[in-house]
Amino acid sequence: xxxxxxxxxxxxxxxxxxxxxxxxxxxxxxxxxxxxxxxxxxxxxxxxxxxxxxxxxxxxxxxxxxxxxxxxxxxxxxxxxxxxxxxxxxxxxxxxxxxxxxxxxxxxxxxxxxxxxxxxxxxxxxxxxxxxxxxxxxxxxxxxxxxxxxxxxxxxxxxxxxxxxxxxxxxxxxxxxxxxxxxxxxxxxxxxxxxxxxxxxxxxxxxxxxxxxxxxxxxxxxxxxxxxxxxxxxxxxxxxxxxxxxxxxxxxxxxxxxxxxxxxxxxxxxxxxxxxxxxxxxxxxxxxxxxxxxxxxxxxxxxxxxxxxxxxxxxxxxxxxxxxxxxxxxxxxxxxxxxxxxxxxxxxxxxxxxxxxxxxxxxxxxxxxxxxxxxxxxxxxxxxxxxxxxxxxxxxxxxxxxxxxxxxxxxxxxxxxxxxxxxxxxxxxxxxxxxxxxxxxxxxxxxxxxxxxxxxxxxxxxxxxxxxxxxxxxxxxxxxxxxxxxxxxxxxxxxxxxxxxxx
Numbered sequence: 001x002x003x004x005x006x007x008x009x010x011x012x013x014x015x016x017x018x019x020x021x022x023x024x025x026x027x028x029x030x031x032x033x034x035x036x037x038x039x040x041x042x043x044x045x046x047x048x049x050x051x052x053x054x055x056x057x058x059x060x061x062x063x064x065x066x067x068x069x070x071x072x073x074x075x076x077x078x079x080x081x082x083x084x085x086x087x088x089x090x091x092x093x094x095x096x097x098x099x100x101x102x103x104x105x106x107x108x109x110x111x112x113x114x115x116x117x118x119x120x121x122x123x124x125x126x127x128x129x130x131x132x133x134x135x136x137x138x139x140x141x142x143x144x145x146x147x148x149x150x151x152x153x154x155x156x157x158x159x160x161x162x163x164x165x166x167x168x169x170x171x172x173x174x175x176x177x178x179x180x181x182x183x184x185x186x187x188x189x190x191x192x193x194x195x196x197x198x199x200x201x202x203x204x205x206x207x208x209x210x211x212x213x214x215x216x217x218x219x220x221x222x223x224x225x226x227x228x229x230x231x232x233x234x235x236x237x238x239x240x241x242x243x244x245x246x247x248x249x250x251x252x253x254x255x256x257x258x259x260x261x262x263x264x265x266x267x268x269x270x271x272x273x274x275x276x277x278x279x280x281x282x283x284x285x286x287x288x289x290x291x292x293x294x295x296x297x298x299x300x301x302x303x304x305x306x307x308x309x310x311x312x313x314x315x316x317x318x319x320x321x322x323x324x325x326x327x328x329x330x331x332x333x334x335x336x337x338x339x340x341x342x343x344x345x346x347x348x349x350x351x352x353x354x355x356x357x358x359x360x361x362x363x364x365x366x367x368x369x370x371x372x373x374x375x376x377x378x379x380x381x382x383x384x385x386x387x388x389x390x391x392x393x394x395x396x397x398x399x400x401x402x403x404x405x406x407x408x409x410x411x412x413x414x415x416x417x418x419x420x421x422x423x424x425x426x427x428x429x430x431x432x433x434x435x436x437x438x439x440x441x442x443x444x445x446x447x448x449x450x451x452x453x454x455x456x457x458x459x460x461x462x463x464x465x466x467x468x469x470x471x472x473x474x475x476x477x478x479x480x481x482x483x484x485x486x487x488x489x490x491x492x493x494x495x496x497x498x499x500x501x502x503x
Contacts, residue, residue, distance in 0.1 A: 009047060009048070009431055009432045010431040011041045014425060014434065019422055019434065020160055020161065020163070020420075020422040020423070021423050022085055022086065022087075022424040022437070023036075023085075024037070030088075031090070032088035034484075035200055036084065036482070047083075047432075048427070048430060053191070054082045054189070054192050055080065057191055057192070058077050058078050058080055058188060061184065063078040063184050063242065064076060064077060064242050065078055065181075065239060065240075078184070079461065079475035080188060080475060080477070081426045081427055081459060081461075082193075083424070083426060083432070084189060084478045084479065085424050085437065085439070085477045086482055087479065087482070088484055089481055089482065092454070098168075098350030098351035099154075099443050100449045100451060101349070102168065102350075102443075103151065103443050103445045105337070106154075106328045106337070106340065107149050110150040110151060111144075111148055114140045114142065114143060117130075122343070124336070124340070125339070125340070128360065129332055129358075129360065133327055133333070135174070135289070135326035135329060135330055136324070136327045137323055137324035139296050139297075139309055140323055140324035143324075145219070145322045146219045146221075146318060147218065147446060150322040150328075151322070152320045152321050152444065152445055153176055153215075153443070154173050154442070154443045155177070155178055155179075155441070155442050155456075156172070156443065157172070157438050158351070158438060158439045158440070158441065159438045159439075160421070161420060161422070162419075162420040162422075165352070166351060167351065167353060167354045167419075168337075168352070168353055169354055171329060172329060173321060173325050173329040174289070174321065174326035175321070176440075177240045177243055177286075179243065179247065179442050179456070180242065180247055180250075182205060182208070182442070183208060183250070184246070185456070185478040189478040200480075200482060201483040201486035202480045202481070203453040203481040203483070204453065205452055207450075208442065209251050211444055212247070212444065213251040215446040216253070216282045216320055217229070218447050219282050219319075220318055221315055221316055222281055227281035227282050228271070228280050228282070229253040229282040230261070230283055231244055231248045231254070231283075231284045232257070232261070232283050232284070232285040232286060233245075233255060234257070234287055234303045235257050247284075251284075258287070258302065258303050258304045258305050261283075261308075263305060263308060263310065263311050266316075267307070267316050268280075268316045269283065269308065269311050282317065282319075283318070283319050283320070285319055287304060288326075289326060291303040291304050292304040293306060293310075296309045309323065330380050331379075332380045334353065335356040335357075335358050335414060337353060354417070354419065355417060357414060359410040359411070359413040365406065369407075371391075372394070372402060372403065373392065373399075375391050375415040376388060376391070376415065376416050376418050377391075377413055377414070377415045378413065378414055378416070379412055380411070380412050389402045391418065392418060418466070421436040421437065422436070422437065423435055423436055424437055424459070424477065426461070428463075433463070435463075436459070436465065436466050437458060438457070439454075439455050439458075439479060442455060454479030455479055456476060456479070457479045458476050459474060459476060461473060461474060
C-alpha cells in the first residue's frame with residue numbers, strides 16, 4: 001500500500017505490508033479518509049510541527065499516566081500521535097449496535113448468576129467455570145441493583161484482522177479506564193487541527209461526561225433529589241489517578257478516598273466534610289472489589305469503606321460498577337459470550353469474538369500446549385497487558401515456563417491466535433510509518449444505552465509490536481467518526497497561515 005506522494009516524512013513510501021490499514025487500501029484512501037489523508041500529506045514537514053505542538057499541549061495540560069517498574073512508579077506525559085484514526089459513520093453504526101447488544105446480554109448474565117443461575121443449570125456456561133471464578137462474589141447473591149444493571153460502564157477492546165473483520169478482543173467491566181484520555185485526545189487534536197474540525201463532519205465525543213453523570217444519577221436511591229455523587233479513588237499513587245480527578249471535575253462529583261466516607265448505623269453512606277457528614281447517594285468506584293469493604297472482603301484494606309456492602313445491599317447507595325460485575329470480565333467467561341448472547345437475546349452476535357481456547361478444557365488445553373509458537377496466551381484476570389505471552393516472540397525457556405504454568409493452573413489461562421492487527425499511519429522518529437492498533441469505545445448501560453462516537457485508539461509504538469497498552473510502551477490517537485457524505489466546506493491545502501500551529 002502506498003500513500004499519495006507528499007514532501008518528506010515518508011508518505012510516498014508508506015507501506016503496511018500484509019496488514020489491513022485503517023487509512024489506505026492499495027494506495028487509495030478508505031471510506032471517509034480522503035479529505036483527511038489529502039490534508040495530512042499536503043502539510044509536508046509541518047505535520048511534525050503539529051506533533052510537537054500536541055506534545056507541548058499535553059505537557060502544559062498535565063495529561064499524565066503512571067507505569068510501574070522495578071525502579072518504582074514513573075509518572076510520564078501521555079504518549080500521543082497526532083495522526084487520527086478515522087472510521088466512517090456507516091461502519092460505526094453497526095459497531096455501536098453490536099456493543100449495545102453485548103452489554104445487554106452481559107448484564108442479564110451477571111444478574112442471572114447472582115439470582116437463579118439458570119444459564120449454568122442449562123449447561124450453556126459450565127458450572128466449573130463459575131465455581132473457580134476469581135471474580136464471583138457470594139456477597140452479591142440476591143441483590144437487585146437499580147434497573148437490573150450491574151456493569152454500568154464498559155470499555156470493550158476492538159481489533160481488526162488482516163481481512164478487515166472487527167472483533168471484540170475483551171470486555172472490561174470492573175473499573176474500565178481510558179475515557180478521560182479519549183476526551184483529552186480530542187481537546188489536543190482540536191488545537192492542532194482546528195481547520196479540519198471546521199471543514200469536516202467529525203462527530204463529537206464531548207457528550208460523554210453529561211451522559212456519565214446522567215447514568216450515575218439514575219442509580220441514586222433518592223429520585224427527585226439532586227444526588228450527591230462521589231468518585232472513590234485509591235489515591236494519588238494509582239496509575240489512573242489523572243482520570244479519577246478529571247472525571248470528578250467533568251461530571252461534578254466529589255473526589256474521595258475511603259477514609260473520607262463512613263457508613264452510619266442507619267446503613268447510609270456519608271462523606272466527611274468540614275461542615276459535618278453529608279449523605280452520599282452514588283459512588284462511582286475506581287477501587288477493585290476486594291478492597292471495597294474490609295468487613296466483607298480483605299480485612300487489611302485501607303482503600304475501601306467499612307460497611308459499604310451493607311449499605312449497598314440495603315439499597316441506600318448506588319455503586320457503579322456494581323460489586324461483582326467483574327465476574328463477566330473474566331477472559332474464560334469471554335469465550336462463552338457468543339453463547340450468552342444467543343441464550344438471553346435469541347440473536348447471533350453482531351460483533352464476533354476472537355477464536356479462543358479455554359485451557360480448563362482438556363482438549364483445548366492439549367491444542368494450546370502443542371501450538372504455543374502460534375498463540376497468544378493470556379491470564380484470565382489480569383489487565384493492562386501484564387502477563388501476556390506471545391508465542392512468536394518467546395524463546396525456548398519462556399515457552400517451557402509458560403507450558404508449566406498452564407499445566408499447573410489451567411483455569412488461569414486462555415489462548416488465542418496471533419492476529420495480524422490492523423495498522424494506521426503514525427509518526428515515529430520524524431517519519432510516517434505503520435503501527436498496529438486497537439480501539440476501546442465506552443458503553444454506558446442504564447435507563448438508556450450510550451456508546452461513545454469513537455473511543456480511545458491505542459497504538460503500539462514499537463515496530464512490529466502488537467501490545468498497545470500504555471503501561472507496556474504503547475501510545476494513543478484521537479478517533480474520528482466521520483460522515484463522508486457531509487463536507488461543511490471543501491478541505492483546502494493548508495496555506496502558510498493555516499499551517500501555523502494553534503496555540
